[in-house]
Every structure is written in structure tokens, then in C-alpha cells.
Amino acid sequence: MERKWQTDWPERISYGLSDAADNLVFQMLTTYLLFFYTDVYGLNPGAVAILFIVARIADVVESFIIGVMIDHTHSRWGKSRPFFLWYALPYVIFAVLTFMTPDFSQSGKLVWAYVTYLGLGFFYTAVNLPITSILPSLSENDQELTLLGVIRQFFGSSVQIIVAVFTLPFVAFFGRGDQQKGFLFTICAFGLISLLLILNTFFNVHERVSKPEATHQPFKVVMRMLRRNRPWLVISVVIFLYWLVTALKNQTTIYYFKYTLGREDLVPLANGFTLAALIGVILIIQLVKQLGKKQTMLIGMLTAFVGQAILTVGVYAHSLATLFAGTFINSVGHGIIIGLVSIMIADTIRYGAAMGVQAEGILASTDDFGVNMGLGIGGMITAGLFHLSGYVSNHAQNAATLSMINVNYVWIPLVLYVIMFLTLQAYDQQQINDAVADE
Incomplete structure (x- = not known):
């Protein structure tokens, strides 16, 4: 029998705004940090590749x-909630430091990049991981958890699109021709808003579902549960693959339009078509009711693949209309996939609790693990291939580099969508449903 709903709309919106807060900074990293390091701060792509590793x-x-x-x-305040209070300010401070450009030597610039970027990575994890770990403690109602996950992703995707579309115009507005100044002022504005939204989440969400007898288990007991939690293992791989393909596509977009098409001015328009991700997020509730979570995510992966295939035609047919149409359809699929991630992780947390181990922190860490590994390896692949092909910032690129841009923007994502689809086949939703129903 379905349990009654336990959250109200102010709490639901505050929970969703936590992801919006993190994405104000996070989307700048995924879309523009590689470009910032190479073309604005003047770091060598090979050195940046090593930094990302x-x-x-x-x-x-x-x-x-x-x-x-x-x-x-x-x-x-609970287990996850206090992390919003403790780490919000350090997170924003390191975000600003990461986009500062002190006039050091090349080695000094690289040291600065290491210190600030590594520090930002730690504090990002500290404020982002609790968004996922707190979800199953907000309600025992499965439909309510799905709604909360959709609200979170709606706000998160909305901000991703805002940052992707408006960052370069903001950089131009604030910098007046000076991109170093423009990026710094832009991250300051995003960071301040992020800080306020994270603190708002702390004050307005409440942990109310817990199994005291299953919390704080010995480490070896937790590890034994992880090995038995096959749905968690599967969704962990899917998350990694999703963020790997996202990193490759996002980071390469600006290079494709700047160097292949010679139309850097079209980057905001191209990123604007990712607004379609919101369509995918909104579709989740109805699709899950009819098909279940696993089948809904598979539909998202198939949609993303079809969109990427259409984008490929647009690239090689030199048709912007076809490319943008592919981006639109691909983004709908992405919205479905990422909108379900936190919901399905919450299911694996509840499944672990059904096995007698409530370890929401470690189980939720797979989300940040997948994000960080996917983005890092994606950045490493992009920067490494550019370095090997002879990339030179702010110059016309050779044929090898232009070819590498297409490999990143088109072909690797196509392969990754297929691998992602096949991986999710091993996810057993019924196994989770049966275990949670028996509680």
C-alpha cells in the first residue's frame, strides 16, 4: 500500500533549487573550463589533460x-542536510578562485590551476553529494520520490541551459573585450546566487525517514552490501558513461563552432537547443507510471542516440538546421536519463536499507563519482587528442585537429550511447520493488 505524501511545495522547490545552485558553477566547468584554461589563461592542452587526470x-x-x-x-539537522551549511561558502570561494587569472609564469599558472581546481572539486562533492543522499530520507512514498527527483532535475537542467546559453554573452558584457575579466565577473555573479540557493536548501528541507537499526553499520558490513547491491553497480556505470558523453559533447561544442565553422557567435544558439532537456524531464512522471523507471531510461538513451545520429548528418552535410534538430532531440533523451539518475540511486539506497544497511552517503557517492570520472576522462580525452593533433589556441587549426574535433563531437558519443543502453539491461527494477515492498 502506497504511503501518504510527506513534503509540501516550499520544501520540494527548495530541494530542487539545490541542484540549480550547484549547476551555476558546475555547468561552467563542464562547458567552458577547458576553453578557459587553453584560450583564456594560456595553459598547454597537454598540461590541462594531466591536470584533469x-x-x-x-x-x-x-x-x-x-x-x-x-x-x-x-x-x-540529520546526516546529509548539515553539509549544505558547512560547505556552501568554501565551495563558492574556490569557484571564484578557479576562474581568477593571476599573472604568473607558465609553471606558476599551472600550480594555481591545480590548487584551485582540486579544491573546487572537493567542495563541489561536499555540497552536491548530499542532494542525492538526502532524497530517500525526505519521504517513504515512491511516487513522491519520483516527483522530487523530477523537480530537482527540472531546476538543475534549467540552470544548465541558462549557463550554457548566457555565459559567453555575460563574459562579453562584463569583460568588454577582456575575457579574463569577463569570466571572473561571471563566476562571481553565479557564485553569489549559488551560495544563497544552497543555504535556502539547508533551511527548508528536512530529513524524516530513517532506520536507526540500519545506520552506522561497520565498514565491512557496508562493503558486503555494496557487492550484493547489483542495481547500484549497474546504475553507477550508467552514470559514468552519461557524464563521459556529456563532457565530450559539451567541451567540444565551442571548439567545433569556433574552429570548424568559424562561427563562435553561434555557440549560445547551439546550447539554447539543449532547452529540450526540460521536455524529457517533464515526460518522466507519466512515462514512469506507464513503463517503469528502467524502460523509461532506456527510451531516453534511444532518443539521445537518434538525436546524435541526426546531428552527425548535420555535421557532414554542413546543415546547421539538421545539426540543431539533432541537438534538440538528443537533449530530450538526456533530460530523461539524467532526470532518473537520482531517483534510481534513491531506489538503490532503499534497497540497501532493506538488506539491513542504511548507507546513503556511500551509495549516493556513486553519483559524484560518475560525474567526476566522466567529466575528468572526457576532458582528458579531449585535451589529450587536441594536444596530439597539434592544436594551437586562437589560430586556424590543422586538418588533424579538425578531425579530432569531429571525433569528439560526433563519433565517440554515438558509441557511448550504445554501450550505455546495453549496460542498463542488467538493471533489475523488480528486485528493488520486491525488497522495498517487504519492509
Whole structure:
């Protein structure tokens, strides 16, 4: 029998705004940080590739550490909620520092990039992972958890699109021809809004569902549960693949339009078509009612693949209309996929609790782990291939580099969508439903 709903709209909106807050900074990293490092701050693409590798290794460790910290937190506010209060300000400070451009030597600039970017990665995990870990503690109603996840992704996707579309115009407005100044002022504005929204989440969401007998289990017991939690393992791989393909596409968009088409001015328009992700997010509630979560996500993956295939035709037919149509359809699929991620992770957390281990921190860490690994390896692939092909910033590119841009923008994503689709086949939704129903 379905349990009654336990949250009201102010709490639901406040929960959703937490993802909006993080994405104000996060989307700048995924879409523009590589470009900022190479074309604005003047770092070598090969050095940036190594930085992204190091950062991702650090993020793997950090995701696990933050997850353990959440699982061992005892406070009057709960386990996940206090992280919004404790780490919001450091997160915003390091976001601003990351886009500062002190006039150092090349080695000094690289050291600055390492310190600021690695610090930002840690604090991003500290404010983002609790968004996922807190979800199953907000309600016991499965439909309500789906609604909360959709609200979260609606706000998160909306802000992703706002940042993707308006960042370069803001940089131009604030910088007046000086991109270093423009990027700094833009991140300051985004950071201030992010800080206020994260604190709003802390004050307005409440942890109310817990199984005291299943919390704070010994580490070896938690590890044993993880090995038995096959749905969690599967969705972890899917998350990684999703963010890998997202990183490759997002980071390469500006290079494609700047160097292949010679139309950097079209980047905001191209990113504007990702607004269609909101259509996918909105469709989730009805699709889940009719088909279930797994089948809905599979539809999202298929839609994303079809959109990418149409984009491919547009690239090689030199048709902007076809390219934009493909971007639109691809974005609908992305909205369905990412909108379901936190909901399905919440299911794996509830499944773990049904096995006697409530470890929402560690189980939710797979989300940040997948994000960080996907973005890092995506950045590493892009920067590494550009370096090997002879990329030179702010100059006409050679044929090898233009070819590498197409590989990143078109072909690797097509392959990854197929792998993602096949991976999700191993996810057993019925296994979760049966275990949770027996509680």
C-alpha cells in the first residue's frame, strides 16, 4: 500500500533549487573550463589533460570520503542536510578562485590551476553529494520520490541551459573585450546566487525517514552490501558513461563552432537547443507510471542516440538546421536519463536499507563519482587528442585537429550511447520493488 505524501511545495522547490545552485558553477566547468584554461589563461592542452587526470583521481577518493562522512554524521539537522551549511561558502570561494587569472609564469599558472581546481572539486562533492543522499530520507512514498527527483532535475537542467546559453554573452558584457575579466565577473555573479540557493536548501528541507537499526553499520558490513547491491553497480556505470558523453559533447561544442565553422557567435544558439532537456524531464512522471523507471531510461538513451545520429548528418552535410534538430532531440533523451539518475540511486539506497544497511552517503557517492570520472576522462580525452593533433589556441587549426574535433563531437558519443543502453539491461527494477515492498 502506497504511503501518504510527506513534503509540501516550499520544501520540494527548495530541494530542487539545490541542484540549480550547484549547476551555476558546475555547468561552467563542464562547458567552458577547458576553453578557459587553453584560450583564456594560456595553459598547454597537454598540461590541462594531466591536470584533469589528477583531479579525477582525487575526486574518486573525495566522493568516497564525503560519503563516509555523511554516513557517520550525527547532528540535530540529520546526516546529509548539515553539509549544505558547512560547505556552501568554501565551495563558492574556490569557484571564484578557479576562474581568477593571476599573472604568473607558465609553471606558476599551472600550480594555481591545480590548487584551485582540486579544491573546487572537493567542495563541489561536499555540497552536491548530499542532494542525492538526502532524497530517500525526505519521504517513504515512491511516487513522491519520483516527483522530487523530477523537480530537482527540472531546476538543475534549467540552470544548465541558462549557463550554457548566457555565459559567453555575460563574459562579453562584463569583460568588454577582456575575457579574463569577463569570466571572473561571471563566476562571481553565479557564485553569489549559488551560495544563497544552497543555504535556502539547508533551511527548508528536512530529513524524516530513517532506520536507526540500519545506520552506522561497520565498514565491512557496508562493503558486503555494496557487492550484493547489483542495481547500484549497474546504475553507477550508467552514470559514468552519461557524464563521459556529456563532457565530450559539451567541451567540444565551442571548439567545433569556433574552429570548424568559424562561427563562435553561434555557440549560445547551439546550447539554447539543449532547452529540450526540460521536455524529457517533464515526460518522466507519466512515462514512469506507464513503463517503469528502467524502460523509461532506456527510451531516453534511444532518443539521445537518434538525436546524435541526426546531428552527425548535420555535421557532414554542413546543415546547421539538421545539426540543431539533432541537438534538440538528443537533449530530450538526456533530460530523461539524467532526470532518473537520482531517483534510481534513491531506489538503490532503499534497497540497501532493506538488506539491513542504511548507507546513503556511500551509495549516493556513486553519483559524484560518475560525474567526476566522466567529466575528468572526457576532458582528458579531449585535451589529450587536441594536444596530439597539434592544436594551437586562437589560430586556424590543422586538418588533424579538425578531425579530432569531429571525433569528439560526433563519433565517440554515438558509441557511448550504445554501450550505455546495453549496460542498463542488467538493471533489475523488480528486485528493488520486491525488497522495498517487504519492509
